[in-house]
Amino acid sequence: MDLVLIRHPAVAIDAGVCYGRSDVALADAPLASVAALEGKLKLPAPDVVWSSPLTRCRSIAEPWAAQWARQVSVDPRLQEMDFGAWEQQRWDDIDRALLDDWAADLHHARAHGGESVAQFGARVATWFDERQTEAGDGCAHVVTHAGVIRVLASLALRVPLEQTLLWSIDFAGVVWLRRREPGVAWTLVRWNA
Template sequence: MDLVLIRHPAVAVEAGVCYGASDVPLAGDPAPESASLAARLAALGVRAPHRIATSPLTRCASVAAALALAHGKTPAADARLAEMDFGAWERQRWDAIERAQIDAWAADFEHAREHGGESVAQFDARVSTWFETLDALEKATVWAVTHAGVIRAVTARALGVPLARCVRWPLEMAAIVWLRYDASSAQWLLARWNA
């Protein structure tokens, strides 16, 4: 199986604003953004998708719909692919959030819920339930249009690395991450990161 994780393109939100679970629009039109992604996927040699999954949030679903149309597919929206819910921090500037709250969150990265939304552990568990539904032995290519947090959580789970480590890896807007399951070694391999 090939699992291709696609981060949504840039959003129409001021830099420095927390917008995790908020449904914010793309900065640009989804059609040309999707065409650009499709060209990059083809240049990488990614096979056409058997299925396309997507976060239900507009910034992902609009891109997934355009990609799916080009491949004669219907995207499957799944709430488990939505970005982490930052509760009271949603739509707030990061530099306007009390420093003590940020520090408390950083001190207990996995379990703190200073914002009242999801803890990283809760978010990771939610995303993992989606990843575990995949049949790694299936000879299929699955594309998932989603968010940076989801991509990091899936990649950490697939590669068996701590999520806290994967969070530090750079991941640009509209980035492509390609995971491939190797049946002979019974493990996931990272084919591309931040492509």
């Protein structure tokens, strides 16, 4: 099974703003973004296309899936982390002490009132666990967010999340994971392609 994780393209929001689960639009037209993705690398055709319900993902997933006459399966577990009161705030404007407290207990702190990293990871893991039980040589494309991709990579590759948080992933970046058969470890085919 191949799992092709596609980060949404750049969004129409100022750099340095926390937008996590906020539903923000793409900076460019979705079809232009899909055309740019097509030229990045040769990907296997999807048997299924999954998407976060947020506009920045769905607006890419729908024309992406249509190329292969596929429907998009939307799942709220593929949304980015909920940053609560920090949503739509400039990172530089958030109380430094709150940011430090969050960093000191990255997995469990919720200074913003949204999801903790542990809650976010558990949500994403439920989606991934369902994919783990699927047999066959199929290919799933998943249009989602950087945080979700890092959690999925951490789970699939069995590395600490702190490690995948250090791996950069560009807007419209692609992470390609492969598992030869159920129960067998996943391998990384491409990161940030």
